[in-house]
Amino acid sequence: MSSDIRELLVETRRFPPPAGFAATANVDESVWADAAVDPIAFWERAAHRLDWHEPWHTAHTWEPALQPDGSLQPPNAEWFAGGRLNVAVNCVDRHVASGAGDKVAYHFEGEPGDTRTITYADLQREVAKAAHALTELGIGPGDRVVVYLPVIPETAIITLAIARVGAVHSLVFGGFSAEALRFRIEDTGAKLLVTSDGQFRRGKAVPVKAQSDEAAAGQESLEHVLVVRRTGETDVPWTEGRDVWWHDVVERQPEVHEAEYFDSEHPLFIIYTSGTTGKPKGLVHTSGGYLTQASWSHWAIFDAKPDDIYWCTADLAWVTAHTYALYGPLSNGTTQVMYEGTPDTPRRGRHFEIIEKLGVTTYYTAPTLIRTYMTWFPDGPSGYDLSSIRLLGSVGEAINPEAWMWFREHIGAGTAPIVDTWWQSETGAAIMAPLPGVTTLKPGSASRALPALTTRIVDENGADVAPGAGGYLVIDGTWPAMARTVWGNPQRYLDSYWARFADRGYYLAGDGAKADAEGDVWLLGRTDDVINVSGHRLSTIEIESALVAHPLVGEAGVTRATDATTGEAIVAFVVPSRDVEPEDLAATLRSHIAREIGPVAKPRDIIVVADLPKTRSGKIMRRLLGDIIDGRELGDTTSLQDPSVPAAIARTVAGQRGRKQSQQ
Incomplete structure (x- = not known):
């Protein structure tokens, strides 16, 4: 992919920060200039926001991929070498010590309707008990612990306890298969698996322990399985000597724990890429640099205030939640919402009920959910008091301009700034995002690189492309939260991210992007998603955005299909926002695309579906759409939010083809 990617859409709407918001914002325009003078010194100042047991002697060293x-x-890369700290102490203990023990850390809302309120003092006691339990189970510094739990308080508690004792956690999404879980246990060489008896999924209690046992079978490194009682299953498979109940081993432990302190570069967690293409990569994040950037970026991007009720809706196993539902907010002493279930259980307005009930001020979610809301509530949700919202956030993939506008108008009362964040599991924290009291917002744009960070858009030779032209998105330089390696495979770390532009020292993100004349960046999707139609290279994201801009479309997923005439053809899958005949909608949308973008971008096929295949982290799995349309066997689908969706789409595709053939 290079500068020949076509620029399809031009967005002209602008929204400066509200004056009242700007007047009290945590950061102002000067932060970029301050960081530009000395980026390393900027990150040192950010690191001083944390409590260090011992100061660092060297702020940053970097040995690039290209050798002399x-x-x-x-x-x-090393950040804050020689410095020693405890991540859990920074997220919990120091707030209690400062007198904030009675402040709520988490308002938990369970899917069945159960609730818990956990203060920072409560969290300190629970983490202390869990840390003692880990020690009793033989877990010490450097040991790996795999956590396979739903979004419940015990997930946060055990994660912090693992960090507290210096072990390394790897959280696994609770909807993943036994095979996916098994791979992560084996790859990390985990000594402990933390799981549950069951999970609540869409109103049902689903057993989990047998699946965990399947993953654990034959794993020589695994010494214990710690089981949380969540659903109250009565027939839980059990292996004596290996399995222990949480309530048996954790609840009897002392409520005070003496923390150790670890080097800044001590590994904190391993997080795996989704594995939708090839073997998942276990990205290793360390302690001091990661927490520094997680903490500062949460405080700056989300304008974190002492009285905020902040809600990041991501599953705790995704990197979004690691940084912006665990370590970032907790390090800043923020009160958060933790919700176990899906947005439509038992009603489609469940999130809005929670916002109203708890007075949520900051709501950070995925474009996928926003577009789903557009199909559920085309004219906006009614009957809910959302007036507490002062800031909105978007994460997961590029947000379509019309979805951005719907989000602002109907959830943010037409005034709340939206911070559209771009980052990856590999980066550890946001790289590009607006600063809500400073940035003039453009619907669909992730704005630009945050202070002390530099992104570029380059061609295949690494040269900067002109404004408006598409190219590879790269990061120029290093940053504290960056993954240090791929677990057990440093060569893959080099090959995946650094080898392509090693002569320039750029990190290759794998995303396509363009920048406008003012330097603001617009994501064009993964480079693998660019479609080549008769020599024209077109962005799936921009075609999707044009489709979603039509009032009859709630969601859209665009993929490539093999075509005998053009080589590749555009196929669009759309979820309508209102009842409409599929044939009529397809004709309307083809004309709409031709008018908005041009005839070259008209989809060959427009297929009306009830839902799109999406991961729990909020990404449309366009690869699966391509597999369906070309009749290929589907790859890994374990990360899907709803595994039944691909089969339903395949039936729709087959029916549409059958109708076409009968008409010929």
Whole structure:
């Protein structure tokens, strides 16, 4: 992919920060200039927001991939070398010590309707007990612990306890298969698996322990399985000597725990890429640099205030929640919402009920959910008091301009700024995002790189492309929260991210993007998603955005299909926002695309579906749409929010083809 990607859409709407918001914002325009003078010193100032047991002696060192002799080696970064800290102490204990023990850390809302309120003092006691339990189970510094739990308080408690004792956690999404869980246990060499008897999913209690046992079978490194009682299953499979109940081993422990302190570069967690293409990569994040950037970026991007009720809706196993529902907010002493279930259980307005009930001020969610809301509530949700909202956030993939506008108008009362954040599991924290008291917002744009960070859009040779032209999105330089390596495979770390532009020292993100004349960046989707139609290279994201801009469309997923005439053809899958005949909608949308973008971008096929295949982290799995349309066997689908969707789409595709053939 290079600068020949077509620029399809131009967005002209602008929204400066509300004057009242700007007047009290945590950061102002000067933060970019301050960071530009000395980026390393900027991150040192950010690191001083944390409590360090011992100061660092060297702020940053970097050994790039390209060697003086022209060879390549896996690069090496260190931040705050020599400094020692405890991540859990920074997220819990220091707030209690400062007198904020009675402040709520989490308002938990369970899917069945159960609730818990956990203060920072409560969290300190629970983490202390869990840390003692880990020690009793033989877990110490550097040991790996795999956590396979739903979004419940015990997930946060055990994660913090693992960090507290210096072990390394790897959280696994509770909807993943036994095979996916097994791979992560084996790859990390985990000594402990933390799981549950069952999970609540869409109103039903689903057993989990047998699936966990299947994953654990034959794993020589695994010594214990710690089981949380969540659903009250009565027939839980059990292996004596290996399995222990949470309530038996954790609840009897002391409520005070003496923390150790660990080097800034001590591994904190391993998070795996989704594995939708090839073997998942276990990305290793360390302690001091990661927490520094997680904490500062949460405080700056979300304008974190002492009285905020903040809600990041991501599953705790995704990196979004690691950084912006665990470590970032907790390090800032923020009160958060934790919700176990899906947005439509038992009603489609469940999230809005929670916002109203708890007075949520900051709501950070995925474009996928926003577009789903557009199909459920085309004219906006009614009957809910959402007036507490002062800031909205978007994460997961590029947000379509019309979805952005709907979000602002109907959830943010037409005034709340939206911070559209771009980052990855690999980056550990946001790289591009607006600062809500400073940035003039453009619907659909992730704005630009945050202070002390630099992104570029380059061609296949690494040269900057002109404004408006599409290219590879890269990060120029290093940053504290960056993944240090791929667990057990440093060569893959080099090959995946650093080898392509090693001569320039750029990190390759794998996303396509364009920048406008003012330097603001617009994501064009994964580089693998660009469609080549008769030599024209077109962005799936921009075609989707044009489709979603039509009032009859709630969601859209665009993919490539093999075509005998054009080589590749555009196929669009759309979820209508209102009842409409599929044939009429397809004709209307083809004309709409031709008018908004041009005839070259008209989809060959427009297929009306009830839902799109989406991961729990909020991404449309366009690869699966391509597999369906070309009749290929589907790859890994374990990360899907609803595994039944691909089969339903395949039936729709087959029916549409049958109708076409009968008409010929």
